[in-house]
Amino acid sequence: MSEEYVQGNFLGLPEKGGQVDVAILQLPYELTTSYRQGTAGGPASCITASAQVELFDASLGEDLPAGAALFTAPEWDAEGNSLAEQLDNMSGYLRPWYAGDCFPLILGGEHGILPPLVYAAQHHPLVGENLERLTVVQIDAHADLREQLDGEPYSHACAASRSLDLGIGQLVQIGIRAYSKQEAEYIEKDQRVTTFFAHDTQSPSHGEAAWLSCLDALRNLTGPVHLTIDIDGLDGSIVPATGTPVPGGLSFWRAAETIEAVFSAPNATVISADVNEIVAQEDTPLTQFTAAMVAAKVIAMQLKARKEGRWQAMAAQAGKQRLAEPCDYFRTQIKTEIQKETV
């Protein structure tokens, strides 16, 4: 714990005036989590649990924040009367954080935050309004490649397929172990999707070779990357309160190695990350603490990438106060889909 612990700030770290190098943005969004509810309180519980995370990261070789300015923004206020309006509001809220001057780390909230996040990320200078340039690396138990779940195409179970619909160039999935036949066929068929299944990487007999080839693939990524970490990608035993905990997942160290590999890729730039499906566990804070450790690892590796020249600010510091941009993409989209169905 830092000596001047500040309540409500990630890791309790004090802020540095108006400067923002890493922005911690909380999206307590919950609409479609299927098995268990509680993602709305997740981000705040993760901030609270982060008080117990050690500031020293061995790979960074320093205590966080290592001279950088962390800013924990007030929670997104979850406004919007419909699903489409909420998605638009989230996207509009995130967009100014993609100016290229800082690194946004988003805490969720259910995985349904991914499509509005990707829509906002297209405005990052390295993406330049062309989502084909963007690679999404997804840690998850689920493929999230469904067409719809219970009739809802923007369900958390469709987060990856909707992101592909938005036009991202590449999707790399890690930890996947719960998926449908239709999703398996999608993975087979769509050239943009590379999946490292848990039955390979976590296999007691051949897991090590599969894991090393996964890390290799990550280090060979090129261009802008968004890292989306559904905490249910980690083994259910360390995130038991998340919406749908699944056995057979990544150990904490495999999640950490994934983060290290993505950030160390010499020809890629990680432009943002999210840690989602965080749920406050009540008997012990294990789930939110695991999420906080994962988020702290992301920050440590971002600062290391900065130090080693793999991340540079591409715009002047825009400070803490950022006005949401109007966005009506999802309202237009969802209307169009409803019209299509009724025709």
Ligand SMILES: [Mn+2]
């Ligand atoms: Mn997911």
